[in-house]
Amino acid sequence: MTAGDQDREPIAFDPSDPELARCPQRRYAALHAEGSSHRLALAGSPVISRYEDALWALRHPEVFSSELDIQLALGTERPMIPQQIDPPRQTRFRKILDPLFSRKRMLEIEPDLRSHAAALIDGFVGAGSCEFNRAFAIPYPCITFLRLMGLPREDLDLFLEMKDGIIRPPTPAGDLEAAALHRAQAGKRIYAYFETAIEARRSDPRDDVISDLLRANINEEPLTHNEMLDICFLFLLGGLDTVTATLGCSMLYLAGNPQQRRKLVASPGLIPEAVEELLRWETPVTGVPRLIKRNVRLGGVEFSEGDLVLILLGAANVDEAEFPEAARVDFERERKRHLAFGSGPHRCLGSHLARLELRVALEELHRRIPDYGVEPGKSPLVSPGIREVTYLPLVWDEGGRAAPGN
Ligand code: HEM
Structure with a gap:
């Protein structure tokens, strides 16, 4: 950052603040109102908050590199592919992976997905209430x-446990050493699980993504x-x-904004647009x-080689310069x-x-x-970082109508 920037008071912007997680949009707007797109945030790290600057940074990996030395913190033994690798090496992997996740291929699984969703809803619709995160947003x-990867449905609980072992280790808050140890152990289980799945498909290829990875090659490699x-x-x-x-945040929004929800009920054809706007x-x-790989000037601010920056996608997405009336959904x-x-x-x-x-x-x-609505007297909880609505108590009556109080 430039000397001028370092002289300024850091903006109070703590990504781990639960209040910020619940309602970040106003704080993003305050960042924009401060003028410059780049601000000192927690621990002196710069953040990029303007849409135009975020877009430039994301599109210039030779300056804004994804090769961070964080693999140990996530329980991995090597960088995750392709996210923690820069082009041109990363490009080879995307050439292999993009066709496996194309729009056309994904649409082929729509009927399966619909029946999974319907079966989950069957499990709670008659009760007139559910804790949405546990009942739907996590398992779905x-x-x-599991279906895409060709893995057994019975592995659902094991999968959730392995994932949570990395993302939210059950260790005392603030005990970073214990968390790193737990993640490393969870990481070993994840490698072992996929080792077995890959080996099984070497001798018995199937119609799933893991078998596709075994078949894939670029230039005979x-x-x-x-x-x-x-x-x-x-x-x-x-x-x-x-x-x-994303499901939790979308349902929390729609529970609190009945006029918007009614639009979707009246015109389900609007749902794809709603998905985008809620994202x-x-x-x-x-x-x-x-x-930062080399010194660069962006949005009127110098960044120095070695700086770790956070590109604040959420702030870029409510930038008035790109989205007129950005605060209107x-x-x-x-x-x-x-x-x-x-x-x-x-x-x-x-x-x-997605x-x-x-x-x-x-x-x-x-x-x-x-x-439907949020159960009266109850307060949903939203986690910082990835904004998961970890507690979302919803209520409705047996006819699918919101319970009194909503
Ligand atoms: C609404 C759901 C999702 C959101 C909001 C989301 C968001 C993102 C974002 C912001 C990135 C860019 C990371 C970066 O630039 O460092 C990313 C990358 C990625 N996402 Fe998603 N994601 C979603 C769902 C999924 C799903 C379902 C998959 C399953 C395969 C997936 C797989 C990946 C992979 C493999 C990358 C790395 C791509 C690369 O580095 O070339 N994501 N995602």
């Missing part, structure tokens, strides 16, 4: 993922065993909580980190090139899958339970 993406493991590890970490969090407004993956908004899936070479591999999961879930939920 996990069941989808197949993936190595470790490369496959490093890809599967990332799928597990990147493909489940993100969808859970923009809620941006559950609030930011992505990058390491408008399902029919014209400009909706949001950054909730990132941009540039690392743009989310699973965006077609969009399909979200659309099908919102269609099935609103068809069966058109009117």
Whole structure:
């Protein structure tokens, strides 16, 4: 950062603050109102908050690198592929992976997804209430993922346990050493699990993504065993909580905004637009980190080689310069090139899958339970970082109408 910037008071912006997680949009607007797009935040790290600057940073990996030295903190033994690798090496992996997650391929699993969603809803619709995160938002993406990877549905609980062992280790708050140890152990279990799954398909290839990875090659060069493991590890970490969090944030918004919800019930054709607008407004993956590879000036500010920066996707998505009336949630908004899936070479591999999961879930939920609300007297909880609604008590009556008080 420039000397001028360092002289300024850091803005109070703590990504681990639960209040910020609950309602970050006002704080993002305050960042923008401060003028410069780059601000000193927690621990003196710069953040990039303007849409235009975030887009530039995401599209220039030669300056804003994804090769951070954080693998140990996440329980991995090597960088996760392709997220923690820069182009041109990363490009080879995307050439292999993009066709496996194309829009066309994802649409093929829509009927399966719909029946998974319907079965989960069957489990709680008659009760007139549910804790949405546990009842739907957590299991639904996990069941989808098991189906895609060709893994047994009975592994659902094991999968959730392995993922949570990395993302939210059950260790005392603030005990970083214990958390790192727990993550390392969880990481070993994840490698071992996928080792077995890959080996089983070497002799018995099937119609699933793991078998596709075994068949894949670019220029006669197949993936190595470790490369496959490093890809599967990332799928597990990147493909489940993100969808859970987006579903929770979307349902919390719709529970509190009945006029908007009624629009979707009256015109289900609007749901794909609502999915996009809620991704923009809620941006559950609030930011992505990058390491500065060479000194650069962006948005009028110098960044120095070695700086660790946070590209604040959530703030970029409410930038008035890109989204007029950014604070208005408008399902029919014209400009909706949001950054909730990132941009540039690392743009989310699973965006077609995620969009399909979200659309099908919102269609099935609103068809069966058109009117619902947050249980009176209860307060939903939203976690910092990835904005998962960890506690979302919803109520409705047996006809799918909101209970009195909503
Ligand atoms: C609504 C749900 C989702 C959101 C909001 C989301 C968000 C993101 C974002 C912001 C990035 C960019 C990371 C960066 O630039 O460092 C990303 C990358 C990625 N996502 Fe997603 N994601 C979602 C669902 C999924 C799913 C279902 C999968 C399953 C395969 C997935 C797999 C990946 C992978 C593999 C990458 C790394 C791509 C690369 O580095 O080339 N994501 N995601």
